[in-house]
Amino acid sequence: MKTTFISSATLWNSPRSTLDKLQSELVKANKEVVTGRHMDVGLALGRKTGKSLSLRQERLTLDTLTDSNATTTLRLKSTSAALDQVRSVADSFKNSLIGMYVGSQDVPLVSSQAKAGLDKLISTMNENVGSQYLFGGVNSKTQPLNAYDPGPKEAVNEAFVAFFNFSQTDADVADITPDLMKQFIDGPLSDLFKDQWKDTWSNASDQNIQSLISPTERVKTSASADDKAFRQLAMAYVMTFDLGISGLSDDTRNYLLNRVVGTLGEGISSVTEVQADLGTVQQKIDQANERMSLQKSFLDERITNYEAVDPAEAKVRIDQLSTQIQTSYSLTAQLNQLSLINFL
Numbered sequence: 001m002k003t004t005f006i007s008s009a010t011l012w013n014s015p016r017s018t019l020d021k022l023q024s025e026l027v028k029a030n031k032e033v034v035t036g037r038h039m040d041v042g043l044a045l046g047r048k049t050g051k052s053l054s055l056r057q058e059r060l061t062l063d064t065l066t067d068s069n070a071t072t073t074l075r076l077k078s079t080s081a082a083l084d085q086v087r088s089v090a091d092s093f094k095n096s097l098i099g100m101y102v103g104s105q106d107v108p109l110v111s112s113q114a115k116a117g118l119d120k121l122i123s124t125m126n127e128n129v130g131s132q133y134l135f136g137g138v139n140s141k142t143q144p145l146n147a148y149d150p151g152p153k154e155a156v157n158e159a160f161v162a163f164f165n166f167s168q169t170d171a172d173v174a175d176i177t178p179d180l181m182k183q184f185i186d187g188p189l190s191d192l193f194k195d196q197w198k199d200t201w202s203n204a205s206d207q208n209i210q211s212l213i214s215p216t217e218r219v220k221t222s223a224s225a226d227d228k229a230f231r232q233l234a235m236a237y238v239m240t241f242d243l244g245i246s247g248l249s250d251d252t253r254n255y256l257l258n259r260v261v262g263t264l265g266e267g268i269s270s271v272t273e274v275q276a277d278l279g280t281v282q283q284k285i286d287q288a289n290e291r292m293s294l295q296k297s298f299l300d301e302r303i304t305n306y307e308a309v310d311p312a313e314a315k316v317r318i319d320q321l322s323t324q325i326q327t328s329y330s331l332t333a334q335l336n337q338l339s340l341i342n343f344l
Contacts, residue, residue: 115239137205144204144225168244229270
């Protein structure tokens with residue numbers, strides 16, 4: 001036989017023993033009302049927790065791709081703006097040469113414009129955003145183009161001497177015929193801007209950056225200084241001021257400048273093609289962002305279906321817990337006043 005002793009102290013401590021649990025439940029219920037989500041998703045969902053986590057991971061992937069696309073868009077816009085400058089300078093120079101008969105007195109002006117155009121081309125190709133060179137291709141940490149002097153300039157001079165057997169400042173330059181100039185341009189000079197471009201001009205990669213713009217789509221999102229557009233423009237500028245133009249006969253000089261106009265035209269068209277390709281990429285990114293936005297809304301809805309609490313039920317729970325806590329406090333206060341002395 002067991003005898004259980006009942007005392008006022010036991011009764012007084014009994015409500016207090018559950019008070020901590022009630023307060024913890026109240027905090028949990030309040031947080032669920034504020035967040036709209038189960039305080040302990042794992043406990044609430046049980047075996048469905050893995051599905052919820054998988055949906056959240058998929059949602060996080062889409063957020064990461066969207067952020068990455070914002071950076072890619074910035075690079076594309078900066079690249080397009082740089083190409084606008086390159087095209088504008090080349091187009092302006094080409095228009096100034098069209099229909100112009102260049103005599104020896106005009107050579108200094110035309111040469112200075114060509115030099116300025118080449119300098120602008122090189123400086124634009126070497127622009128960087130966020131410590132990454134826009135026209136470096138995948139080699140975005142290295143400056144794409146070398147300065148014209150001394151590297152490429154020496155190569156042009158050497159090719160000129162090797163072909164004509166005299167330097168650009170030699171008096172024999174006046175004997176160069178349009179046909180000889182054509183052979184030089186189509187042969188040794190063209191090689192400097194094709195096969196030998198990497199050795200003399202460029203440190204860029206001809207492989208462009210590829211970016212994942214959606215879970216299933218990867219596109220090229222950069223331009224390279226090795227593109228034929230920039231090689232054509234560089235060649236046109238060099239032809240204008242660094243082939244002994246001041247000493248050429250009028251016929252050969254004007255043949256040369258006509259070739260310059262043609263080469264500039266080809267280069268400008270090629271720049272436009274590069275811009276069109278980048279514009280297409282930007283359109284694909286915008287479409288990918290729109291699709292991912294819809295996917296994120298769909299995932300949010302599914303996640304909510306798994307993790308969301310019923311606001312009405314949570315509010316009722318808060319009211320019940322608050323009532324129980326107040327009752328506990330009241331009982332504790334009343335029991336605290338119990339004393340055997342009051343009954344003697």
